[in-house]
Amino acid sequence: MTQSDDPVPTNVVGEQADRQPAGDADDNAATEPLATGAGSDRTGADAGADRQRDQRADEEADKETGEAEVEGPRRRARRERAERRAAQARATAIEEARREAKRRASGRLVNEPKPVARGVVRGLKMLLATVLLVIVGIGLALILYFTPAMSARNIVVVGTGVVTREEVLDAARVRPGTPLLQINTSQVADRVAAIRRVASARVQRQYPSALRITIVERVPVAVKDFPDGPHLFDRDGVDFATGPPPPALPYLDVADPGPNDPATKAALQVLTALRPEVAGQVGRIAAPSVASITLTLGDGRVVIWGTTDRTDEKAEKLAALLTQPGKTYDVSSPDLPTVK
Incomplete structure (x- = not known):
């Protein structure tokens, strides 16, 4: 089937x-x-x-x-x-x-780096230029310090009168040919000022090869006799020379003359305050103390000065009083000057 x-x-x-x-x-x-139908296997x-x-x-x-x-x-x-x-x-x-x-x-x-600001670049350039200038300056200073091209081949002395050039050069002790930068001008000036007749000294370098020494001599304003002879005093009370005084130099009558003596300083203050026509008439100035200063003129007249208070006013009053006849002129009180 x-x-x-x-x-x-x-x-x-x-x-x-x-x-x-x-x-x-x-x-x-x-x-x-679906498994239906005739064709399903x-x-x-x-x-x-x-x-x-x-x-x-x-x-x-x-x-x-x-x-x-x-x-x-x-x-x-x-x-x-x-x-x-x-x-x-x-x-x-x-x-x-x-x-x-x-x-x-x-x-x-x-990753590109940011550009440097212009101000920073300018500052760096200025710093570099400054450093270079400093280096160049130091180099030039060293060259000038040691080179003989800038040496003291000529020494000029100015202001001499009684003091001689040789005295100044001996006191300065500057060896010719010494480089100018190696010369200590302050020390040279101190050595020159140590001369008794020199009141002050100044030393200057004059490039390329000169040294200038300028002095100011002391000027005598009073004289005082000592056993070894007359001693000359300048306006500061310095005893700077011994010898014959210049004509018409007033005599200083104080117990212990010197730059630190109050009586000496008071008497010299009065002398330097007088007018030239009056100062030339003074033959002696006495200062037993700073409060009792008197002047004796060459013709014998006496001026009672008193203290150094209001010295300029007293000098002006005295110049007017001396035109009047008299033997004693009292300007100790410049408000009430008198003539006797």
Whole structure:
């Protein structure tokens, strides 16, 4: 007998539909045709195997779904953190790209150094120029200090009268040919000023090869006799010479003449305050104390001066009084001068 080609009975198909889940039925409907019709090759055994596989797959899916429900929050947190980090990295990369594009647009590369400010460059140039000038100046100073080209080949002495040039040169002790920068002008001036008749001295370098020494000699304003002869005193009370006094030099009558003696300083202050026409008439000035100064004129008339207070006023009053006849002229009180 031959096998019948009739289609599968309707009750078999209905039984498969009852056993298969709704979702699986849909999937099977979408993926494979129903085992109906005359052209189907599936057997009943094959359909049963398919149902068993589907059941096992459903059980595994249900198991995984249960595990996912247990571990879901932790995995979700890790996933969210990873997503935040990735988003932050993307934002950083975008910002860096934006900055790089901005720098490139302004004509500078990312790693290109910033140009130095113009003021800084100018300051560095000035500093370098200053350093070079200092170095050059030091070099020139050293050359001038040691070179004989700038040496004292000529020594000029100015202001001599009674003091001779030889006295000045001997006191200066400057060796001809000494470089000018090696000469200590202050020390040379001090040595020259030590001469008794010299009141002050000044030493100057005159480049390229001269040294100038200028002196001011002491001028006698009074004389006093000593056992060894007359001693001359200048306006500061310095005893600077011994010898015959110049004509018409007044005699100084004090107990202990000297630059530190109050009576000497008071008497000389009066002498230097007198008008020239009056000072030439004074033959002697006596100062037993600073409060009792008297002058004796060459013709014998006496002037009572008193103290050194208001000396200039007294000198003016005396010049007017001497035009009047008399023997004693009292200007100790310049407000009430008298003539006797």
